[in-house]
Amino acid sequence: MVIKPSTAVKADPFPAELIQNRLRQLTRTGNPKVDRIMAYLLEESGKMLRPRLVYHAAAINPHDPIVVRDIAVAVELIHLASLVHDDVIDSAHLRRGRESLNARFGNHASVLAGDYLFAAAFNIINRHQQNQVMENITHTIQVMCSGEIMQMGQAYNLNIGLEEYYDKIYRKTACLFASSCKIGSLISQAGPEQTRQLEQFGLCLGYAYQIIDDVMDLVADSAILGKPVGNDITQGNITLPVILALQKEGCAERIKALLERRSSIAASLGAIINMLIESGSIAEAIEHATDFLERGQEHLAGLPEGENLEILKRTCMSFIDHYRPVLGRYHPLMERQA
């Protein structure tokens, strides 16, 4: 699929500052020790992609702005909680370009802070009596957690197939993207068919997002990534480009041999990445992602036209744009700059 660069961006109606203020308000406890941790966590806001999806999905149809604000905040709280716990699990030292919460305040505080954030999210969803939202988001968290447990001990499993990879990234990323769009729709006056469409859009966007993330891990500079290149491979996380290469007769055996020699995997990282590029596996993975973006856009057909629908469509592109200079080297369709 041809991914055109997004057109000049108009003023973004997403009320980032309002959302940030509400996040700060809902995580203020009055205790200096707890508040210091929460303030640190909220200092770097990240892209706020999930609350943006909630917001724009809701804003397509008539909606209560206070409810939308709070549900968008709840989704960000849940995302933050899962990041904080993931960093404890992975003993990650960096997050958003600075010390992770666990590196700064210890695992002890981080596990508790994550639990606090989950509880704060459910508390605010409940305040608006959004039972369908609660049903969806609690189920989504269960899918995410069980997915992560299922992945334990799967490092360096070279037998992982496409279906398993897609199940993995569904649980890791796509289900929360889908949920964000779905609950945005649920809190607006959208009908069930619109809600289904928006959920499917979010799902496709989530798949594409994770595939791009996995590709970038292999081909971007460490400066862009904020972590070492090839981190997934050295950690034994077998992602789409590797899976595709392992299915290609020309290079499967060589890649497999290199990946199986775990002790020298760091040393052969350059050779592995080169093989992934030269075998076309990187380009093919990008193609998978752009296919998802195309399908995602198709799911938006027939939804009420307007600024928010445009932004949802553009959201697909905006995060691709960010990586275009890198991805464009490997995927010819990405080269057509405006």
Added chain:
Amino acid sequence: MVIKPSTAVKADPFPAELIQNRLRQLTRTGNPKVDRIMAYLLEESGKMLRPRLVYHAAAINPHDPIVVRDIAVAVELIHLASLVHDDVIDSAHLRRGRESLNARFGNHASVLAGDYLFAAAFNIINRHQQNQVMENITHTIQVMCSGEIMQMGQAYNLNIGLEEYYDKIYRKTACLFASSCKIGSLISQAGPEQTRQLEQFGLCLGYAYQIIDDVMDLVADSAILGKPVGNDITQGNITLPVILALQKEGCAERIKALLERRSSIAASLGAIINMLIESGSIAEAIEHATDFLERGQEHLAGLPEGENLEILKRTCMSFIDHYRPVLGRYHPLMERQA
């Protein structure tokens, strides 16, 4: 207060097996890896004190048994989640007399399993559209988590006063006991005054429970505790008997001196505990607990008579009974056995 041993116990109406089955059902994911973890966690059921409080508080008045079953299960799920996360935080190896979840399956799985349990709890509360329950329980979790964070770095703080101690055990234990009774009442046809009474009862019971737990840590055999005697002292957790001793002119200085020499604290454990006994601090702490139990019983005055009210009253005694042989050595009022 004179604590009489509880009278001969009639058949317990608490549907322990039903609750256990429902717990198993709600934590079954279909994935063998996740299900193995959940099954291990549920193998040892513990005392199920909190779901019992929900059940009996609800059963005082007309109620929907399916709702009561599920909300009791939700409270146990939340309690389990917090135990699992606490064991990760404390690197605890033992829980309920066998390997803790983290010792058996690692921190990684335990953090995720705890999150899964929280989400499962909120999911089931939401299914019954119990907004007041959800409000109360999410708030309670926030109180518990922020309390634990506040306690960080407070080890060996000998300046802790009574007020701080009570705030600590409120957040650690009493608030979830209070919440269990309150939400049991909320899901029955109790009026607001009954709900307030039951909440206060749970609160007093929770305070007493934690004080007894803190006393037992000092004077019970390690066989009863399932952990070394004086664990709180060696970990720097300053509990009520120590606080009381630090207020007594006769022994404050000597105890303080021993507690301040942290490197030799394990060696002086016997001397410290002896001083706590001889200064009457242990007896005084037990008196605090029995006072709470008495106050708890008073809060039950005027509630609809019947088997469930009797059981709530007896609950105060039943856990004291368990420790009576030990506590009776230090508190004269406890000696009167039936």
